Amino acid sequence: MISRRQFLSVSAAGLGAVLFPYSAKAAAPLTGWLSGFMDKEGRYGVAHIAPDLSAEILFYTPLRLHGIYKHPTHPLIVAPSRRPDTEMFVFDLDQQKVTVISSAEGRHFYGHGVFSADGNTYYTTENAYDDEIGVIGAYDVTQNFKRVGEMPSGGIGPHEMKRAQDTLVISNGGILTHPNMGRAKLNIDDMQPNLSYLDLRTGKITKQHHLPEKLNQLSIRHMDMTADGQVFIGLQDQLKNRRDLPLVWKTQNDTLTPLSAPQEGWRIFNGYIGSVRATPDSLCVASPRGGCAYVWDKTAPHKIDQKDVCGVAYARQDSFLLTSGDGVLRTLNGASQTHDLRFDNHSQFIG
Amino acid sequence: MKRLFALSLLLLTPTISQAAPSTQELSLKVVQDFVIPSYDVFSHQAKIQADAWDKTCNGDTLKPLFHNTSDAWAAVQHINFGPITLLLRRDRLYHWPERRNAVGKSLNKALNDKDNSLLSAKKITGASVALQGLPALERILYTDAIKDDYGCQLGKAIAHNIEEIANGTLKDWKAALPNIKEGSAHPIFFESNDEVAIRLFTELLTGFQMISDQKIALPMGSNLKKANGKRAEGWRSLRSTRYIQQSAKSLRAMALPFVSFLPEKSAEKTEQQLSKFVQLASTLPSPLKDAVTDEEARKKILTFRDEISKTRNLIVEEFTQHLGLTVGFNSLDGD
Numbered sequence: 209m210i211s212r213r214q215f216l217s218v219s220a221a222g223l224g225a226v227l228f229p230y231s232a233k234a235a236a237p238l239t240g241w242l243s244g245f246m247d248k249e250g251r252y253g254v255a256h257i258a259p260d261l262s263a264e265i266l267f268y269t270p271l272r273l274h275g276i277y278k279h280p281t282h283p284l285i286v287a288p289s290r291r292p293d294t295e296m297f298v299f300d301l302d303q304q305k306v307t308v309i310s311s312a313e314g315r316h317f318y319g320h321g322v323f324s325a326d327g328n329t330y331y332t333t334e335n336a337y338d339d340e341i342g343v344i345g346a347y348d349v350t351q352n353f354k355r356v357g358e359m360p361s362g363g364i365g366p367h368e369m370k371r372a373q374d375t376l377v378i379s380n381g382g383i384l385t386h387p388n389m390g391r392a393k394l395n396i397d398d399m400q401p402n403l404s405y406l407d408l409r410t411g412k413i414t415k416q417h418h419l420p421e422k423l424n425q426l427s428i429r430h431m432d433m434t435a436d437g438q439v440f441i442g443l444q445d446q447l448k449n450r451r452d453l454p455l456v457w458k459t460q461n462d463t464l465t466p467l468s469a470p471q472e473g474w475r476i477f478n479g480y481i482g483s484v485r486a487t488p489d490s491l492c493v494a495s496p497r498g499g500c501a502y503v504w505d506k507t508a509p510h511k512i513d514q515k516d517v518c519g520v521a522y523a524r525q526d527s528f529l530l531t532s533g534d535g536v537l538r539t540l541n542g543a544s545q546t547h548d549l550r551f552d553n554h555s556q557f558i559g
Numbered sequence: 560m561k562r563l564f565a566l567s568l569l570l571l572t573p574t575i576s577q578a579a580p581s582t583q584e585l586s587l588k589v590v591q592d593f594v595i596p597s598y599d600v601f602s603h604q605a606k607i608q609a610d611a612w613d614k615t616c617n618g619d620t621l622k623p624l625f626h627n628t629s630d631a632w633a634a635v636q637h638i639n640f641g642p643i644t645l646l647l648r649r650d651r652l653y654h655w656p657e658r659r660n661a662v663g664k665s666l667n668k669a670l671n672d673k674d675n676s677l678l679s680a681k682k683i684t685g686a687s688v689a690l691q692g693l694p695a696l697e698r699i700l701y702t703d704a705i706k707d708d709y710g711c712q713l714g715k716a717i718a719h720n721i722e723e724i725a726n727g728t729l730k731d732w733k734a735a736l737p738n739i740k741e742g743s744a745h746p747i748f749f750e751s752n753d754e755v756a757i758r759l760f761t762e763l764l765t766g767f768q769m770i771s772d773q774k775i776a777l778p779m780g781s782n783l784k785k786a787n788g789k790r791a792e793g794w795r796s797l798r799s800t801r802y803i804q805q806s807a808k809s810l811r812a813m814a815l816p817f818v819s820f821l822p823e824k825s826a827e828k829t830e831q832q833l834s835k836f837v838q839l840a841s842t843l844p845s846p847l848k849d850a851v852t853d854e855e856a857r858k859k860i861l862t863f864r865d866e867i868s869k870t871r872n873l874i875v876e877e878f879t880q881h882l883g884l885t886v887g888f889n890s891l892d893g894d
Binding site for chain 1: 641651888
């Protein structure tokens with residue numbers, strides 16, 4: 209179904225707050241990572257982090273960003289705004305043009321998305337707030353991100369999702385919000401998070417995993433999936449005290465199973481996992497409220513203390529990059545740099 | 560809605576100009592001077608209210624007690640840390656902003672069904688959060704429901720439920736006090752005094768944001784055409800403006816224990832700004848539900864909103880500079 213769509217394409221000059229410091233290097237393909245940021249003046253945007261952990265600002269945006277995604281083959285970056293904002297930014301690195309896509313009527317973005325295998329379609333998690341259901345919006349990349357349809361997400365409050373061939377695996381956080389009510393959470397008492405599998409060929413939900421009912425106040429929010437289809441999820445406790453409940457789970461034999469508890473107990477995460485990244489051999493999660501990251505690997509699971517850390521991204525040599533709100537970038541291999549930027553929730557590896 | 564506060568004044572690395580107080584000193588002072596006394600008043604007012612419901616169904620007698628309890632609630636409304644996070648206490652006390660008339664719907668259903676089992680303390684505790692707290696009680700008091708025998712009985716059950724939650728929260732804070740004094744971890748609420756100090760500071764900042772983003776922005780809308788007075792907090796009992804004023808007073812009261820550790824000049828400047836903030840709140844138009852659709856009144860409200868962010872920014876600046884406190888970026892506001 210296509211609702212009224214607003215499609216707004218503007219030049220950089222026309223949008224006022226969106227500026228382009230990025231210029232001479234436009235032709236060179238980017239390597240390293242992308243991250244949202246806030247600078248000292250309170251401006252938001254997209255930063256590029258190079259393999260040597262130097263960082264440069266690519267774009268400024270009028271809104272705080274969340275997940276940032278690079279097109280698999282083209283010099284395009286997409287950033288859907290976080291809830292309850294209605295703008296999706298598409299940055300064309302070659303043409304130095306920004307396009308702002310507005311959400312469909314009655315929908316807002318949640319801040320995450322994925323490209324289809326051929327790169328022709330971009331999917332985002334969205335809130336159909338008057339119907340109180342989560343949807344997946346589909347955008348045609350070849351037609352300037354025209355919204356071409358939507359499918360159910362399988363729950364309320366879809367957040368991060370991953371794709372394996374023609375299936376989207378979606379974290380439905382379970383939390384109902386309505387833009388008229390700002391960021392207020394409206395159903396904490398009866399929320400029901402789930403992990404849903406959506407078949408893109410049929411638009412139907414084919415499978416769902418739930419947490420045990422007594423753990424329903426743990427919102428399923430961030431996730432990753434390995435090449436063999438195993439899914440790891442990171443949870444956020446909506447009862448904000450240091451309950452010793454498992455916050456990281458994996459799919460196994462078609463059910464959800466918690467990972468082995470950290471030696472220090474689940475309390476170290478202070479009820480909040482902000483990012484999850486998995487490689488075939490290891491898993492890394494970050495908890496800004498716990499001030500730490502945690503790695504489960506082949507050798508010994510261990511905690512890494514890092515204040516305000518939230519972003520976790522793949523890094524070469526089977527490592528991870530951690531990014532923090534204090535401007536710290538560090539890899540698990542020991543490299544680190546500190547910048548005068550607050551790195552926002554997520555960072556993405558781009559090659 | 561746009562984030563109303565550009566966090567532009569946050570310093571990445573605060574420079575501490577003189578010896579900052581320990582987080583143990585800070586936590587203890589804020590908990591002893593503000594947190595526990597405020598929950599004490601709330602618990603006390605809730606008890607007076609519940610006792611009155613035992614004796615009468617007269618709205619004229621009960622309404623002032625509802626206002627006193629609501630004032631006391633407003634003093635701690637912005638705190639979402641510690642005992643209030645247990646057992647869904649906060650949602651049960653105050654389901655606001657509400658989901659699509661959830662309070663009205665669950666209340667109407669209860670009034671229609673006249674389910675007597677709901678009147679027991681055990682049952683009401685397990686009912687929908689929308690039915691359990693102050694918003695439901697407001698509807699009973701400010702509609703004909705109070706004149707209905709079952710409606711009054713339900714009001715009584717809710718009033719006792721509120722009392723029990725308030726009292727439980729107070730007791731749990733008192734029980735956690737030795738941990739703060741000793742600097743030891745609490746089994747449920749916190750790991751250390753570092754955490755207590757930072758969380759109380761964060762909740763203080765959240766309080767300013769709550770006034771701006773919810774109490775004001777929700778009824779105001781982005782422009783006059785989008786204003787909707789019925790999105791204002793407590794509009795039925797005409798206490799939306801009073802809620803804002805109470806919140807403002809309470810934020811000042813919570814900030815002052817922190818301020819007492821500031822160097823003289825900084826303390827003076829911060830106290831002045833807090834007083835100006837409370838004073839300006841006292842001049843806000845009322846009832847808010849009508850004021851939001853009036854051009855002139857809107858200007859006044861927006862002037863006050865600017866003062867909220869000025870006050871908050873000054874607090875961030877002074878507290879991070881002198882008290883060794885930091886404001887997280889990701890830890891403060893994530894998705």
